Amino acid sequence: MKKEEIKLKLNVVGKNIIRVDGLSKVTGRAVYPQDIYMDNMLYGKTLRSDKPHANIKVDISEGEKVEGVVKILTAKDVPGHNYHGVLFKDHEVLCETRVRRIGDPIAFIVAETEEAAEEAMDKINVEYEELDGVFDPIEAMKKGAPKVHEDGNIVYHYKIRKGNVEDAFKECDVIAETEYKTHMVEHAFLQPEAGIAYVDDDGMIIVVASTQYPHFDQLEVAEAMGIPTEKVRIINPAVGGAFGGREDITLQIHLAMAAKATGRPVKCTYSREESFVAHCKRHPMVMKCKTGADKNGKLLAMEAEIVGDTGAYASWAINVLRKAGVHITGPYEIPNVKVDSYAVYTNNPFAGAMRGFGATQVPIAHEQQMDILAEKLDMDPMTIRMKNMFKLGSETATGQILEESVPLDRCIQEVEKVMNFTQGKKGGERE
Amino acid sequence: MKKRGKGVGIIFYGTGYGNGFPDISKAEAELQDDGKVAIYVGATEVGQGAKTVMTQIAAEALGLKVEDIIFINEDTMVTPDSGTAAASRQSYNTGNAIKKAAEALKALIVDKAVDKMKLNTNIGLKVENGNVFVKTFPSRKISFKEIAEDYKENPLKVEEEFIAQTTEMDEETGQGAPYWPYTFSACGVEIEVDTETGIVEVIDGVLAQDVGKALNPKLVEGQMEGGFAMGMGYGIFENLNLKKGKMKNNSFTNYIIPTALDMPDIKNVIVEDPESTAPYGAKGIGEPVMIPVAPAILNAIHDAIGVRITETPVTPDKILKALK
Numbered sequence: 001m002k003k004e005e006i007k008l009k010l011n012v013v014g015k016n017i018i019r020v021d022g023l024s025k026v027t028g029r030a031v032y033p034q035d036i037y038m039d040n041m042l043y044g045k046t047l048r049s050d051k052p053h054a055n056i057k058v059d060i061s062e063g064e065k066v067e068g069v070v071k072i073l074t075a076k077d078v079p080g081h082n083y084h085g086v087l088f089k090d091h092e093v094l095c096e097t098r099v100r101r102i103g104d105p106i107a108f109i110v111a112e113t114e115e116a117a118e119e120a121m122d123k124i125n126v127e128y129e130e131l132d133g134v135f136d137p138i139e140a141m142k143k144g145a146p147k148v149h150e151d152g153n154i155v156y157h158y159k160i161r162k163g164n165v166e167d168a169f170k171e172c173d174v175i176a177e178t179e180y181k182t183h184m185v186e187h188a189f190l191q192p193e194a195g196i197a198y199v200d201d202d203g204m205i206i207v208v209a210s211t212q213y214p215h216f217d218q219l220e221v222a223e224a225m226g227i228p229t230e231k232v233r234i235i236n237p238a239v240g241g242a243f244g245g246r247e248d249i250t251l252q253i254h255l256a257m258a259a260k261a262t263g264r265p266v267k268c269t270y271s272r273e274e275s276f277v278a279h280c281k282r283h284p285m286v287m288k289c290k291t292g293a294d295k296n297g298k299l300l301a302m303e304a305e306i307v308g309d310t311g312a313y314a315s316w317a318i319n320v321l322r323k324a325g326v327h328i329t330g331p332y333e334i335p336n337v338k339v340d341s342y343a344v345y346t347n348n349p350f351a352g353a354m355r356g357f358g359a360t361q362v363p364i365a366h367e368q369q370m371d372i373l374a375e376k377l378d379m380d381p382m383t384i385r386m387k388n389m390f391k392l393g394s395e396t397a398t399g400q401i402l403e404e405s406v407p408l409d410r411c412i413q414e415v416e417k418v419m420n421f422t423q424g425k426k427g428g429e430r431e
Numbered sequence: 432m433k434k435r436g437k438g439v440g441i442i443f444y445g446t447g448y449g450n451g452f453p454d455i456s457k458a459e460a461e462l463q464d465d466g467k468v469a470i471y472v473g474a475t476e477v478g479q480g481a482k483t484v485m486t487q488i489a490a491e492a493l494g495l496k497v498e499d500i501i502f503i504n505e506d507t508m509v510t511p512d513s514g515t516a517a518a519s520r521q522s523y524n525t526g527n528a529i530k531k532a533a534e535a536l537k538a539l540i541v542d543k544a545v546d547k548m549k550l551n552t553n554i555g556l557k558v559e560n561g562n563v564f565v566k567t568f569p570s571r572k573i574s575f576k577e578i579a580e581d582y583k584e585n586p587l588k589v590e591e592e593f594i595a596q597t598t599e600m601d602e603e604t605g606q607g608a609p610y611w612p613y614t615f616s617a618c619g620v621e622i623e624v625d626t627e628t629g630i631v632e633v634i635d636g637v638l639a640q641d642v643g644k645a646l647n648p649k650l651v652e653g654q655m656e657g658g659f660a661m662g663m664g665y666g667i668f669e670n671l672n673l674k675k676g677k678m679k680n681n682s683f684t685n686y687i688i689p690t691a692l693d694m695p696d697i698k699n700v701i702v703e704d705p706e707s708t709a710p711y712g713a714k715g716i717g718e719p720v721m722i723p724v725a726p727a728i729l730n731a732i733h734d735a736i737g738v739r740i741t742e743t744p745v746t747p748d749k750i751l752k753a754l755k
Binding site for chain 2: 010011012013014015016017018019020021052053101102133135158159160161162178179180181182183184185186188211212213214215216218232233234235236237238239240241242243244246247272273276277281282319322323325326327330331339346347348349353355356357359360363364366367368371372381382385389390397398399400402404405406407408410411412414415416418419421
């Protein structure tokens with residue numbers, strides 16, 4: 001489509017149509033999974049590891065004696081594959097002999113009331129034989145570090161090799177060399193995980209739970225249940241925010257197993273504290289960056305090493321560290337680039353998708369690098385950016401040509417209009 | 432003492448699954464008995480506004496009002512797979528699939544209208560407000576509802592799919608076209624650092640976001656406000672206090688996220704430059720709106736106190752330590 005065609009009269013697109021789901025949400029009529037109650041419903045609670053790395057033995061016998069407890073599910077009760085995961089199937093539905101992080105699910109207790117389920121949870125005996133853990137991704141890469149999974153801790157290594165950085169750095173008049181560290185954060189979506197599952201008259205397992213990708217949940221539930229995909233139905237009611245935190249399975253399979261095992265609807269609602277421990281986090285990254293420019297402020301070379309901590313499970317680590325590697329140059333033309341980006345297992349909470357997906361961490365580094373270079377060159381922060389920024393026809397560090405829709409110059413100008421960076425610093429002291 | 436500083440952050444963001452992975456969205460469009468059109472997609476409304484903008488795309492393509500689109504996306508039994516609500520891909524990917532399906536259904540409706548009105552061609556016809564009519568003789572028309580009457584048992588329905596174009600990168604050199612489209616944004620902030628408490632306050636901000644084409648400007652602004660808050664939280668508020676694999680801050684008592692009171696009155700600027708492969712030119716913006724905020728704040732802190740903080744989160748004790 002040509003731009004002139006897009007400018008053709010549009011009747012609906014481009015208009016401030018009021019959210020179609022707005023009224024039901026502001027009036028409280030929208031149905032979130034926590035709002036759903038069914039006749040004859042049971043409640044589920046998840047027993048989780050409180051050790052970051054340990055071999056476990058689980059004895060549920062005392063828990064089963066609690067009045068009101070209907071069923072306690074452990075690894076041996078998983079009907080199909082006891083694993084799931086968006087890329088690698090490295091999560092266990094319920095951990096069998098080993099836990100790799102605090103919060104790993106060990107048992108799912110199904111009871112007539114939430115109180116009974118909680119009481120049983122306290123009575124289940126988990127014998128932990130603690131193993132050495134590793135909590136720093138740099139340490140985890142070293143030989144002899146405790147192994148989180150059998151195949152070693154380095155999950156992925158992404159490389160960019162463009163031009164020749166060694167030669168280019170010799171040509172640079174200024175170089176910024178800095179190590180940056182970003183931290184792990186939580187999505188903090190407003191609605192903690194909740195769901196309900198039941199089996200219909202035709203034997204179809206129905207899981208009602210907020211998710212970002214119902215069709216993928218359907219596959220993962222079917223694999224763990226050992227049944228065809230068509231026998232699983234995911235209903236995705238109102239979702240109270242996600243930001244990447246609802247991509248991995250949390251309670252969907254547990255609920256499906258519980259509904260199948262008991263023949264009754266089973267509901268589970270996480271508390272805020274359980275929500276924190278149940279879903280993934282943003283990857284913390286260690287980013288070593290060396291960026292060089294000539295005396296006019298034109299970037300000549302960048303070398304970067306990124307180590308991303310994916311915690312105990314891979315989730316989207318490969319895609320996230322790939323995206324980090326592609327984006328660490330920032331939106332700048334740099335003719336010589338060398339990037340090494342690693343994803344590493346540790347015994348930390350597992351990291352996965354979160355808004356920006358690896359591209360949110362790297363500007364903490366590349367944008368400070370630009371300011372450091374500008375300062376060395378006695379240049380204002382806008383000028384150095386405008387000299388190097390992507391524009392129509394630019395080539396990225398991966399060799400991709402930006403052949404349309406690159407209005408970065410206009411974005412920068414809009415910021416400059418308000419902030420006046422080129423007019424010199426206006427900061428100052430105030431008592 | 433309070434010290435002020437200003438900082439900027441600019442970013443690019445590649446949307447979609449990327450790296451040659453099949454990034455597929457499917458959509459179905461079905462003519463209802465009453466002349467309305469149902470759109471079936473497996474794309475989740477996570478609060479980003481998917482239901483609204485996708486309804487707009489379908490309405491635009493079919494010449495209908497938003498009220499005449501029935502949007503169904505909650506159930507795997509009745510919807511096709513439209514991929515995940517992530518990677519800022521739903522407006523672009525599923526939006527494209529919906530546009531294709533809506534246009535295909537419209538073409539089918541026009542064909543049926545030609546038969547039913549006994550016209551000699553489908554040339555010179557217009558579709559508007561649920562009617563197909565002869566442009567030069569508007570009283571010669573038929574409504575979607577009248578056409579639907581013939582298909583009560585087996586409604587007119589089409590399925591289309593859209594696959595985003597990327598290539599797998601070379602394993603040794605990383606060369607390739609890993610994402611498309613790219614979205615760009617720039618953020619400027621002014622902050623104030625209290626040198627006695629170490630507290631950083633963001634007092635002003637401007638966020639300029641390339642959107643290709645804004646499907647719904649108010650919803651874009653909503654994303655920008657939320658993105659700014661989340662970026663600010665990332666830079667200076669949120670801290671899990673992770674020790675030996677344990678999150679010490681695991682509730683909103685001690686895991687502090689920004690509230691409305693922490694948000695400065697920011698200026699949002701929507702920058703349009705339509706992308707030809709996108710539905711009506713619209714690119715995904717769900718993620719990029721938050722990305723330039725934290726780096727702009729970090730640069731502003733350096734401008735204010737002359738110290739560069741290289742480790743997030745920028746907690747007050749880190750500022751105080753840096754000032755010593």
